Structures are given as C-alpha cells and as structure tokens.
Amino acid sequence: MAEDGRDESVAADDDSQHTAEDGRNGLNNTMVEESPTLLRRMEICVAEAEKRSGKNAVNMQETFTVYLIETRPMDALAEGRNPAPDSLWRRYSEFELLRNYLLVSFPYIVVPPLPEKRAEFVWHKLSADNMDPDFVERRRVGLENFLLRVASHPVLSNDKILHHFLTEEHSWKEVVYETGFQAKADSRLKALSATFRVRNPDKRFMDMKHYSDELQSHTSQLLRARARVADRLYGVYKVHGNYGRVFSEWSAIEREMGDGLQSAGHHMDAYAASIDDILEEEEHYADQLKEYLFYAEALRAVCRKHELTQFELEMATQDLISKKQQHEELSTGIVRTFSFKGMTNKLFGQEAPEQREARLKLLEELIEEGEEAVKDKTVECEEHVEKAWVDVQRFKEQKDKDLREALINYAVMQVSMCKKGIQMWSNAKECFLKM
Amino acid sequence: MSVGAPRALASSGQKPITEILHPLSAAEEPLSVTVGGDKQEVALTNGTPVETSSPASTSSLFNRLQLDDDLEADVRDPYADSTEMRDLFVTVDDPKKHVSTMETYITYRVSTKTSRVEFDLPEYCVRRRYQDFDWLRIKLEDSQPTHLIPPLPEKFVMKGVVDRFSEEFVETRMKALDKFLKRVADHPVLSFNPHLTAFLTVKDLNKRQGLALLSKVGESVKHVAGGYKLRARPAEFCAMGEYLDTFNQKLGTIDRIAQRILKEQSEYLTELREYGGVYSSWVGSEEELRRPLEGVAGCVTTSCGALEDLGDNMSLDFLPVLREYVLYLESIKNVLRKRDQSQAEYEGRLEAAILRKQEDRTPMPLEVEKCQDKVECFNADLKADWERWQSNKRHDFKQLLTGMADRNINSYEKSQAAWESLITLLQDKQTEDKTSETN
Numbered sequence: 001m002a003e004d005g006r007d008e009s010v011a012a013d014d015d016s017q018h019t020a021e022d023g024r025n026g027l028n029n030t031m032v033e034e035s036p037t038l039l040r041r042m043e044i045c046v047a048e049a050e051k052r053s054g055k056n057a058v059n060m061q062e063t064f065t066v067y068l069i070e071t072r073p074m075d076a077l078a079e080g081r082n083p084a085p086d087s088l089w090r091r092y093s094e095f096e097l098l099r100n101y102l103l104v105s106f107p108y109i110v111v112p113p114l115p116e117k118r119a120e121f122v123w124h125k126l127s128a129d130n131m132d133p134d135f136v137e138r139r140r141v142g143l144e145n146f147l148l149r150v151a152s153h154p155v156l157s158n159d160k161i162l163h164h165f166l167t168e169e170h171s172w173k174e175v176v177y178e179t180g181f182q183a184k185a186d187s188r189l190k191a192l193s194a195t196f197r198v199r200n201p202d203k204r205f206m207d208m209k210h211y212s213d214e215l216q217s218h219t220s221q222l223l224r225a226r227a228r229v230a231d232r233l234y235g236v237y238k239v240h241g242n243y244g245r246v247f248s249e250w251s252a253i254e255r256e257m258g259d260g261l262q263s264a265g266h267h268m269d270a271y272a273a274s275i276d277d278i279l280e281e282e283e284h285y286a287d288q289l290k291e292y293l294f295y296a297e298a299l300r301a302v303c304r305k306h307e308l309t310q311f312e313l314e315m316a317t318q319d320l321i322s323k324k325q326q327h328e329e330l331s332t333g334i335v336r337t338f339s340f341k342g343m344t345n346k347l348f349g350q351e352a353p354e355q356r357e358a359r360l361k362l363l364e365e366l367i368e369e370g371e372e373a374v375k376d377k378t379v380e381c382e383e384h385v386e387k388a389w390v391d392v393q394r395f396k397e398q399k400d401k402d403l404r405e406a407l408i409n410y411a412v413m414q415v416s417m418c419k420k421g422i423q424m425w426s427n428a429k430e431c432f433l434k435m
Numbered sequence: 436m437s438v439g440a441p442r443a444l445a446s447s448g449q450k451p452i453t454e455i456l457h458p459l460s461a462a463e464e465p466l467s468v469t470v471g472g473d474k475q476e477v478a479l480t481n482g483t484p485v486e487t488s489s490p491a492s493t494s495s496l497f498n499r500l501q502l503d504d505d506l507e508a509d510v511r512d513p514y515a516d517s518t519e520m521r522d523l524f525v526t527v528d529d530p531k532k533h534v535s536t537m538e539t540y541i542t543y544r545v546s547t548k549t550s551r552v553e554f555d556l557p558e559y560c561v562r563r564r565y566q567d568f569d570w571l572r573i574k575l576e577d578s579q580p581t582h583l584i585p586p587l588p589e590k591f592v593m594k595g596v597v598d599r600f601s602e603e604f605v606e607t608r609m610k611a612l613d614k615f616l617k618r619v620a621d622h623p624v625l626s627f628n629p630h631l632t633a634f635l636t637v638k639d640l641n642k643r644q645g646l647a648l649l650s651k652v653g654e655s656v657k658h659v660a661g662g663y664k665l666r667a668r669p670a671e672f673c674a675m676g677e678y679l680d681t682f683n684q685k686l687g688t689i690d691r692i693a694q695r696i697l698k699e700q701s702e703y704l705t706e707l708r709e710y711g712g713v714y715s716s717w718v719g720s721e722e723e724l725r726r727p728l729e730g731v732a733g734c735v736t737t738s739c740g741a742l743e744d745l746g747d748n749m750s751l752d753f754l755p756v757l758r759e760y761v762l763y764l765e766s767i768k769n770v771l772r773k774r775d776q777s778q779a780e781y782e783g784r785l786e787a788a789i790l791r792k793q794e795d796r797t798p799m800p801l802e803v804e805k806c807q808d809k810v811e812c813f814n815a816d817l818k819a820d821w822e823r824w825q826s827n828k829r830h831d832f833k834q835l836l837t838g839m840a841d842r843n844i845n846s847y848e849k850s851q852a853a854w855e856s857l858i859t860l861l862q863d864k865q866t867e868d869k870t871s872e873t874n
Contacts, residue, residue, distance in 0.1 A: 214720035218713065225710040232703035239699055242692045250685040253678055257829055264836070400723040407727040408861050411734065411854045418851035422844050429840035435833045 043072045043085075044151055044166065046144035049136050050089070065136055066091045067143055071166055088169035092117070095143060097176060098165050102156060103298075104181045107305040108388035109156060110395040112149035113294030115142025121223040121286065123231040134280075138287060145291070155391070191304050194311035201310050202385055208392055209303035216296035219289050226286060230279050241272030260435030264428045271424040278417050285413065288406040292399060299395060302388050309384050313377040320370035327363045330356065524548045525620045525635065527613035530605045531562075540564050541600070543609055545616065547635045553627065559636050565590070567640050568612055574630035575619065576766075580773050581816035582625060583824050585618035586762035587611070588755065603747075607755050614759070618827070624816070663779035669814075675821060676771055683764045690757045697746055704742050711735030726864065730857040734850070741849040748842050756835050760828070767824070774813050781806035 048068040056062045070085035095114055102111050119135050129135065147166075150156050161179065164172050247265030251258040529544035547559040568587055575584045588611035598604060619625050634640065668676070714732035718725050781803070788803045 211720060214717075218717040218720065221713045222710075222717070225706065225713050228706045229703070229710045232699065232706050236696065236699045236703050239692065239696050242695075243689075246685055246688045246692065250682070250689075253681050253685075257832070260833075403724055404727050404861070404865075407724075407731055408858060410731065411858045411861075414734070414738075414854045415851055415858070418847040418854065421847040422851070425840045425843045425847070429837055429844070432833055432836040432840060435829065435836070 041074050042151070042166075043074055043077060044144075044147050045070050046140050046147065047087070049140045051131070052091075063131070064091055065131070065139075067140055069147070069166060086167065088167070090165070090169075092139070092143075094165075094173070095146065097173070098161070099146075100185075101161055101176055101179065101181050102150070102159070103301065104185045105159070105161075105179075106156060107186075108302060108384050109153070109391050110295065110298045110302055111156070112146055112153070113291060113298055114146050115139050115287070116290060116294070121227045121290075123227040123234070138283065142287060142291075154394075155387075186305070186308060191308050194308040195304060198307045198311040199314055201307050204389065205303045205306045205385075209300055212296045212300040212303065215299070216293060219293040219296065223286060223289055223293065226282075226289075230282065234275055234279060237275035238272050240268050244269035244272065257435040260431045260433075263434075264431035267424055267428040267431060271421070271428070274420055274424065278413075278420070281413055281416075282410075285406060285410050288402070288409075292403060295395070295399070299392070302392065306381075306384055306388060309377070309381040313374070313381045316370065316373045316377045320367065320374050323363060323367050323370050327360065327367060330360055330363065521621070522550045523620045523626055525616045527609055527616055530609050532600060533564075539600075540566075541605055541608075543612060545635060553632055554636065556636075561635065561638060561640075563634070563640065565608070565612070567634065568615065570640070571619075571630060571634045572615075575625060575628055578628060578630065579625060580770070581813040582622070583763075583767050583770055583817070583820040584625070585615050586759055586766055587615055588759065589762075603751055607751055611755060611759060622820075622823070663776065663783040665775045665779035666782060668775055668778075671818070672771060672774065672814075676768070679764050679768055679771070683761065686757055686761050686764070690754065690761075693749065693754055693757070697749060700742060700746050704739055704746070707735060707739050707742070711739065727861055730860060734853040734857050737853040738850040741846040745842055745846040749839070753835065753839055756831065760831075763824075767821075770817060774810075774817055777806070777813050778810050781810045 046067050047070045049065050050068070051063055052066050053061060053063050066089040068087055068089055070087045072083060072085045076083050092114075096117075099111060099114055102109070115138070118130065119132075150162060156162065161172075161176055164175055168175070244265040247261045247268065251261035251265070254261060524547070526546045527543050528546070530541050531543075533540055533542055542562040542564045545559075545561050545563050547554075549557060565587075569590060572584060572587055575582075588608050619631060625631065711732050714728050714735065718728045718732070721728060784800075784803045784806050788800055
C-alpha cells in the first residue's frame with residue numbers, strides 16, 4: 001500500500017488482468033479522485049521507519065521506532081515539478097494522541113483506526129515482537145493508510161491539529177494538549193451508564209450498534225481461523241521439502257533414474273519454499289480485515305455517543321419536568337406526588353411565606369436554566385444524529401467497497417497460489433517422466 | 436558347460452568360479468564358466484551361448500534365448516508395446532463377496548487370454564480368493580527359487596482396524612493382485628510354471644492346494660539344511676545387496692513422508708472447513724457483501740473437496756505401491772540369501788572333494804558338478820531377473836511419481852477454476868453496478 005500514495009489517477013477499473021496490486025491501487029486512487037479534501041492538495045506518505053533510543057517519561061532508557069512522514073504539495077506535482085518533500089518523524093504514540101484527539105473532537109465521525117498496537121492473530125511463523133522488521137513494515141503501511149483515510153475524509157481532513165501533525169514536528173504535542181480535548185472526553189462510566197439507562201434511542205443507531213458487534217465478531221473469527229489455516233498450510237508445504245532430500249539421496253544409487261530424481265527433488269524444495277511468499281502476501285489481506293475489525297469499534301463509539309447524548313437529553317428533560325412539578329406544588333399547595341418536604345410540612349407545619357417565596361424564585365431560575373439545558377441537549381442530540389448518520393452512511397459505502405475489493409483480491413491470491421503449485425508440480429512431473 | 440549370459444546384460448568383470456578353484460585341480464578339464472559377460476572360447480562369435488555338457492541346463496537354454504528378446508523389449512516398456520511378443524494376458528477384476536456357514540470372503544475373477552500351446556483353450560475365466568494367490572506364490576517360490584517372485588499385498592489385516600470388506604480395501608487389494616499376476620505372466624520363466632497354468636485354468640483349486648501344503652513343508656526343510664558358510668559374495672551380488680538395503684531405507688523414508696503429508700493435509704482440511712464456515716455465517720449480517728462472501732465460502736468448499744480427493748487417492752494408489760515394493764525387496768533379499776547358500780554349498784563340497792582327491796585321486800564327484808551347475812544357473816537367473824526387475828521398477832516408479840504429480844496438479848486446477856469463476860462473477864457484477872450508476 002505504501003508506494004501507492006505517490007500514484008496519481010491510474011485507470012485501474014477496466015483491466016482484465018486483475019491483480020492484488022490493482023486492488024490496493026484502486027482503494028487509494030478513489031481517495032484521491034473522489035474527495036475534495038486535504039489529500040487533493042497534498043501528497044502524503046509514510047516513507048520509512050527507524051529505530052531510536054531515548055529517555056522516556058520515567059527517565060528510563062527505551063528503544064522505539066519512528067516513522068518518517070513526507071508531504072508534498074499536489075499542485076507542484078501536477079505542474080510537473082518534483083520538489084523535495086517536507087518531512088518529519090513521528091512515533092506510534094503520537095499517532096495515538098492524534099487519533100484520541102479526533103475521537104473526542106468529532107464524536108459523530110467513524111474515525112479511521114490505527115494499525116494494531118501489538119501483533120495479534122499470529123501464527124507460528126510470524127513474530128509477536130514489536131521490533132520485528134516485518135511487523136514494523138506492516139505497521140508503516142498501516143500508519144500511511146490511516147493518514148490517507150483521515151486526509152481524504154470530508155470532515156476530518158480540515159482539522160488544524162491534523163495539519164499541524166503533518167507539518168510541525170516539535171511543537172505539535174503542546175498544541176494538542178492546549179486544545180484541552182482530554183477534559184472533553186466522556187468518562188467510560190458515564191457512557192456505560194447511558195447505554196443501560198437510555199429509554200428512547202434512535203432505532204437506526206441501535207441497529208448500527210448491533211451491526212458493529214456482528215462485524216467485529218465475524219472479522220475476528222475470520223482472522224483467527226485464517227491464522228490457523230495459514231499455520232497448517234505452512235506445515236503441508238514444508239513437509240514436501242523432505243521429498244527433495246530423499247530423492248537426492250535415492251538418486252545416488254540409481255543409474256538411469258538418477259538425474260530425473262535429482263532434478264525432481266530440487267523442484268520439491270522449491271515447492272516447499274514457495275509458501276513463504278504466498279503467506280506473506282496473505283498478510284495484506286489479514287491487515288485489511290483487521291482494519292475493519294478496528295473500524296467496528298469506531299462505529300460502535302459513534303452509536304454509544306448517540307446513546308449518551310440521548311440519555312443526557314432524557315435526563316435534562318426529566319429534570320426540568322420534576323422542577324416544574326415542584327414549582328407547581330409549591331405555588332398551588334396541591335401535592336401531587338409524595339415528597340419529604342410535603343410530609344414534614346404536614347407534620348411540622350408549613351414554612352414561613354418568605355421562605356416559600358425564596359424557594360419559588362430559586363425554582364424559577366432553575367427552570368429557566370433547565371429549559372436552556374434541554375434546548376442545548378436537544379440541539380446536541382439532533383446535530384449528532386444528523387451528522388453521525390451521514391458519516392455512518394459514508395462508512396457503510398466505504399466498507400462495502402473495500403471489503404468487496406479485499407475479497408476479490410483474496411480470490412486473486414488464491415488463483416496465484418494454485419498457478420504456482422501447478423507450475424511446481426508440472427516441473428517435477430517432467431523430471432519424473434525423464435527418469 | 437557354459438551358462439548363457441544374455442547379450443543385453445551389461446554386467447561383469449565378474450570372476451568366474453573357476454578362478455576360485457584350488458590350483459591342484461588344474462589337471463581337470465577347466466570348467467569354463469561364463470558367469471557374467473566373460474565370453475570364452477566356448478561361446479560363438481556373436482555371443483550366443485553354446486551348450487557344452489550338463490543336461491541340466493538344456494531345458495533352461497531355450498528359456499534363456501527367449502530371455503534375450505524379452506529383455507530388450509522390457510528395457511523399452513515392459514507392459515505397453517511388447518504386445519506383439521506377449522502371448523499371455525491376465526486380468527483380475529470383479530470382486531464379489533461369498534458368504535458360507537464357515538466364513539465370509541471375497542473372490543475375484545481371473546481372466547486369461549492366450550495363444551500358448553501349454554493351455555488347452557484360448558480363454559479362461561475362474562474365480563480365486565486371496566488364499567489361492569498365496570498358494571500360487573508359495574509354489575512359485577519353491578519351484579523357482581532362483582527367480583524373483585513378485586510380492587502379494589499384505590496377508591493379514593487386523594480385523595478391528597481395517598474393514599476387510601470396505602470398497603477401498605477390496606479395490607486396493609484387487610489392484611495389487613492384478614499387478615502380481617501380470618508380473619508373473621510377463622516373466623519369461625515364471626509364466627511357464629505349471630502351477631501358474633493350474634491357477635489360471637483349474638475350476639476348483641482347493642483339491643490341489645491340499646496336496647500342495649504337504650509338499651510345501653518338505654521343500655522348505657530342504658532349504659534350511661545346508662549349514663555351509665559363504666566365504667565371499669561376488670562383487671555384483673554385493674552391490675545388489677547394498678542397493679537393496681539403501682533402497683529399502685529410502686522407500687521407508689518416502690512412505691513416512693507421504694504419511695506425514697496426508698496427516699498435515701488432513702489437519703489443514705479441518706481448519707479450512709471451519710474457515711469456510713466463518714464466511715458463511717458472516718453473510719447473515721451483510722447485504723452488499725452477501726454475494727462475495729458466499730462466493731468465497733463456496734470456493735473454499737470446492738478446495739476442500741479437491742483436497743479430500745487428493746488425500747484419498749494418495750492413500751489408495753500411492754502408499755500401497757510403496758509398501759508392495761518393500762515386500763518385493765524382502766523377497767529379493769531372500770533369493771539373494773538362497774543364492775549365497777547354494778554357492779556356499781558348492782564351495783564346501785568342492786573343498787571336501789579336493790581334499791579327498793588329493794588322497795585317492797578319484798574324479799570330481801557328480802554332485803559337486805551338479806552344485807556348480809546349480810550355482811551358475813542361480814546366478815544367471817538372478818542377474819537376468821535383476822535387470823528385469825530394475826527396468827520394471829523404473830517404470831513403476833516413474834508411473835507412481837508422475838501419478839502423484841498429476842493428482843496434485845488436478846487438485847490445484849479444480850481449486851483455481853472455482854476461484855477464477857468467482858472473480859469473473861464478482862467483476863461482472865462490479866461493471867454492471869458501475870454502468871447502472873452512470874446511467
């Protein structure tokens with residue numbers, strides 16, 4: 001996926017020779033062509049990864065990886081100039097910070113996910129080590145993908161913090177913290193509570209939330225099953241390498257059969273070795289699935305935000321109603337609902353008229369505030385619903401397109417694997433025929 | 436006397452047994468032996484062996500001349516194009532279950548077509564069971580101890596583990612029996628064995644078998660007696676022995692590898708099935724992605740089917756042949772041992788005779804000559820059969836390994852076809868959607 005950021009519009013659609021490469025190109029080209037966003041104005045890519053050492057927050061020595069982000073103005077490229085890119089280094093934690101900022105600042109957007117923090121769904125040949133070069137490479141690709149998605153998003157791409165992230169290496173962190181976004185973050189507890197207690201959430205969002213659960217479940221199941229399959233397939237291919245050795249040994253005691261056996265043995269070795277490339281390519285497919293596994297989480301977050309705003313609106317409305325009721329009781333003397341004040345009044349006599357006036361006044365103020373609050377919350381809730389629904393639709397279309405491409409690419413990979421297998425065995429067969 | 440060495444044989448540099456004789460026997464008529472390729476004065480210029488004495492070898496000479504022709508044909512392809520030469524065709528097929536009060540067993544139809552005068556009719560059709568094949572093999576081994584008798588499939592099967600009446604088992608066994616009989620029928624010497632004739636023609640073999648069992652015991656005793664120790668196995672038979680040992684080892688390794696592959700493939704198949712299932716279950720929560728997901732699930736299923744077939748075929752066709760050759764090697768080693776024994780016996784008797792001669796100047800006893808003759812026949816037969824066997828083995832393994840390659844190719848082709856048609860289907864849908872969008 002890396003070099004594709006550099007590609008400009010390439011007509012990939014009508015090719016009959018559909019390759020996996022085309023699939024990846026297709027994704028990024030769409031992002032360039034269709035969206036009137038940052039990506040149109042600026043070419044972005046994560047070009048390299050490097051190891052660095054430094055002192056961390058608790059003054060301990062640590063090693064970490066930094067990634068080089070390169071940007072170039074698109075118009076310069078269009079004019080045929082080839083200016084040197086602006087570049088800066090960022091580490092994974094800074095990407096995380098950026099994403100958290102986006103999550104808080106745009107709670108109605110399904111925010112693109114980052115590549116996984118730690119290697120999961122590994123099968124035995126893959127390393128779970130974060131410093132492993134293959135992992136680092138796949139992460140580099142994933143980070144670039146993240147930036148491309150964000151930069152092509154109709155809403156997110158306009159954010160100033162994002163621009164800073166791409167252009168200001170050193171002062172960026174301060175600027176992010178200054179936005180005070182961390183304070184605006186909803187507490188986990190609040191959100192969870194809302195999920196349970198909300199009474200009238202928008203059905204569409206409830207359905208979406210259910211869908212996000214399904215998506216998460218299926219993608220994770222698929223990733224796990226695929227890893228097991230990869231493991232087994234690896235074993236099958238590698239055992240065939242033993243044929244190579246035994247044919248070689250056997251050829252030593254044969255006269256006419258010797259040459260044929262020996263060459264066939266070499267082809268068996270080649271067959272056994274071929275699985276490495278095949279499975280490495282499949283990791284791309286796994287990465288595409290992983291992206292949507294994490295996307296499901298982002299989708300659910302939007303739905304939960306709706307539950308929260310809806311809940312807060314319901315609470316505010318409820319609060320206003322109760323205040324109004326209290327006011328009515330106090331002013332008319334009719335007690336409609338049970339209250340301790342009412343009880344104590346009955347038992348110990350009513351309060352003095354001055355006190356009553358004071359309380360009425362207070363209540364009126366509170367009611368006024370409450371009405372403001374309900375108005376605000378209603379707006380907040382409705383705005384969220386409106387904007388979120390737009391983005392959810394956008395996400396749905398993107399998901400359908402991307403996953404469809406991914407599945408087609410997977411089929412292409414399978415065809416390629418079959419062709420390779422046929423080639424190898426045909427070669428071996430020719431040697432057998434010459435025995 | 437001389438022993439015919441077919442022209443086609445490449446062998447030797449072999450020391451004739453004559454040179455092992457004690458120098459004091461030089462007074463005797465030199466026993467000009469051409470064991471191996473050494474053509475001495477007794478041979479004609481074109482190499483055709485000439486019979487000098489010993490009536491024992493008369494009948495075998497005819498066979499050896501025939502061996503010449505057959506050998507050349509065999510080097511090309513023992514089974515296919517020698518039809519002009521062949522005059523005996525046998526087939527084993529049509530397995531049927533027989534149920535009697537005492538036992539249940541399978542019989543096979545053995546069909547024969549021949550132009551040979553040893554047979555009364557040109558065609559025969561009899562039914563035989565495994566026991567009968569076993570009888571035949573024992574008779575052949577006993578009556579032709581100097582030849583390599585092809586192996587039979589395993590006799591005993593553990594009743595609990597393998598189903599003796601399952602289609603696959605019967606099919607595998609039948610193929611092996613067919614191969615056995617064809618190899619015997621193609622052998623220039625064995626095919627003329629009267630026991631084979633009886634096997635192919637007699638309606639009820641059981642009566643014969645009874646008598647056979649008795650004589651079998653007697654003959655095997657004959658071989659145990661001897662007690663002579665072999666001094667030195669001639670170089671080419673040493674080479675034979677070494678080859679057999681190494682080859683046996685390699686076959687064992689190949690068998691293990693093949694089994695391991697089957698096991699790995701089976702486990703892969705299990706995971707693959709589950710994997711396909713996940714795609715199917717995902718379909719439920721999607722709309723647009725329904726078709727691609729279903730498609731992928733379908734292709735995975737097809738691949739599973741292809742893989743399963745591959746595994747079954749390898750079990751049925753590949754492994755049994757390997758095992759058959761292991762048995763073959765065993766029986767060849769036995770023949771080699773018998774050869775050693777007869778050589779040892781000859782040398783022992785010869786030594787004894789020489790010592791006696793030194794004392795009373797009696798001529799070389801007839802039995803020593805008979806022994807020598809026996810050894811020479813044995814060596815010649817064995818070498819001829821060995822070359823035959825090598826050539827057959829080459830053909831068999833070529834076929835076996837090519838078959839394995841073909842099956843793997845076939846499996847991949849099935850899978851590839853499924854995936855390609857899915858890609859076409861999905862891409863067509865894509866262009867369909869695009870055109871409907873722009874309209």
